[in-house]
Amino acid sequence: xxxxxxxxxxxxxxxxxxxxxxxxxxxxHKAGAKAAADVVLAASRRGIGYLTLFCFSxxxxxxxxxxxxxxxxxxxxxxxxxxxxxxxxxxxxxHLGRRDRLPSSLLSRLDKAxxxxxxNKGMTLQLAIDYGGEDEIERCVRRAIASGEKDxxxxxxxxxxxxxxxxxxxxxCRSSGxxxxxxxxLLQASYAEIxxxxxxxxxxxxxMIDTIIEDFNKRDxxxxxx
Ligand code: IPE
Ligand code: IPE
Ligand code: MG
Numbered sequence: 001x002x003x004x005x006x007x008x009x010x011x012x013x014x015x016x017x018x019x020x021x022x023x024x025x026x027x028x029h030k031a032g033a034k035a036a037a038d039v040v041l042a043a044s045r046r047g048i049g050y051l052t053l054f055c056f057s058x059x060x061x062x063x064x065x066x067x068x069x070x071x072x073x074x075x076x077x078x079x080x081x082x083x084x085x086x087x088x089x090x091x092x093x094x095h096l097g098r099r100d101r102l103p104s105s106l107l108s109r110l111d112k113a114x115x116x117x118x119x120n121k122g123m124t125l126q127l128a129i130d131y132g133g134e135d136e137i138e139r140c141v142r143r144a145i146a147s148g149e150k151d152x153x154x155x156x157x158x159x160x161x162x163x164x165x166x167x168x169x170x171x172x173c174r175s176s177g178x179x180x181x182x183x184x185x186l187l188q189a190s191y192a193e194i195x196x197x198x199x200x201x202x203x204x205x206x207x208m209i210d211t212i213i214e215d216f217n218k219r220d221x222x223x224x225x226x
Contacts, residue, residue, distance in 0.1 A: 004216045006050035007043060008169035008192070010184055011036060013176025013200030020200075026070040031202035033078040037085050042206035044089045044123040046213060050166055051125050052096065054184050058132030061101070072103050075129065079109045083116070090122030096162050097131030098139075126166060133186030136161060140187070158187060168192065171216045175201040193219045 011032060018028030036053060043051045056071060093113045102110075110129070140160040144152050147160075158164065168188040172181070173195040181189065195215055199208070 002170070002221065004048060004170050004213055006052070006167050006169045006171075007048050007212065008052040008054070008172045008185055009039070010054045010172070010174035010182065011201045011204075012174055012178055014202055016176065017200040017202040025067055026074075028202060029071050029074050033074055033082075035202050035204045037078070037082050038205050039209060040082070040086060040091070040125055041089065042209040044086070044091055044125075046209055048123055048209075050169075051123055052128060052166075052169065052185070053125070054128045054131065054182075056097075056129045056131070057183060058098070058130060058135045059183065061130075072106055076103075076106050076109050079113055083113055086125075090120045091117060092120040092122070092124045093117045094124060094126050094163050094166070096126050096128040098135065099130075101130055124166065126163060128184075131184075133181070133183040133189075135183075137187055161187060171195060171212065171219075173197060173212055175199055175204060191221070191223055193221065 014028035014032040015025045016028070017031060018025050021027075036055075040051060040053075055075065060071075061068065093110075095110055095114060099107060106129075110127070137157075139162075140157050141152070143160040144156060149156055168190070169185055169192045171193045172184065172189060174180075175197050177196065177198040179196050181194075185192070193216060195212065197208070197211075
């Protein structure tokens with residue numbers, strides 16, 4: 001069993017968590033952001049090389065404007081506290097997804113965080129914000145064509161993803177009991193292990209990282225061999 005190098009998480013269930021408590025959905029997102037910070041720290045301390053968090057999908061723009069505004073506002077404000085928390089952790093932050101539709105205030109915070117952590121050599125934290133697998137495939141194909149590629153093999157395509165230096169995920173996990181990928185890392189998921197956990201995202205904490213590592217270590221990855 002190889003090491004869990006790249007863990008990718010679909011952070012789902014914020015709305016249901018809030019509903020169970022008769023709170024507005026925005027409170028669920030706030031609690032979800034806090035859980036995310038704990039999980040990031042735990043992953044870094046447990047030696048995970050790459051952690052990808054699915055924060056906002058290309059389809060999430062379908063939600064009511066008030067909810068989108070509260071999520072985007074939260075991303076901006078939580079950045080500061082996340083950076084503070086991970087301050088001494090040697091974590092490198094990168095963005096995955098489209099930039100053209102994100103509010104400029106969020107983009108400038110994101111860029112600052114990326115810039116400030118660029119030289120860090122510990123865990124890479126890949127934040128998928130306005131990310132969709134189908135959208136990424138389209139953008140890869142367009143980039144490849146614009147670069148004059150004639151014969152676009154799968155590995156050629158993979159070299160045009162947003163962050164080509166990041167290896168494909170070893171384990172994709174989703175919270176909240178839903179059993180689907182919702183477009184997450186479609187190009188990179190071919191041989192990822194997949195895990196579904198019933199716990200709603202805001203209830204996640206450091207202990208989930210231990211559970212995940214334990215579950216992953218039980219998997220027998222064969223990659224088509226025997
Ligand atoms: C995940 O929680 C956060 C985002 C998709 C932005 P949801 O908001 O999807 O929560 P549920 O699925 O409605 O419970
Ligand atoms: C997937 O969750 C996207 C994120 C976690 C950011 P959704 O809640 O948007 O997915 P669906 O709509 O239930 O498939
Ligand atoms: Mg959801």
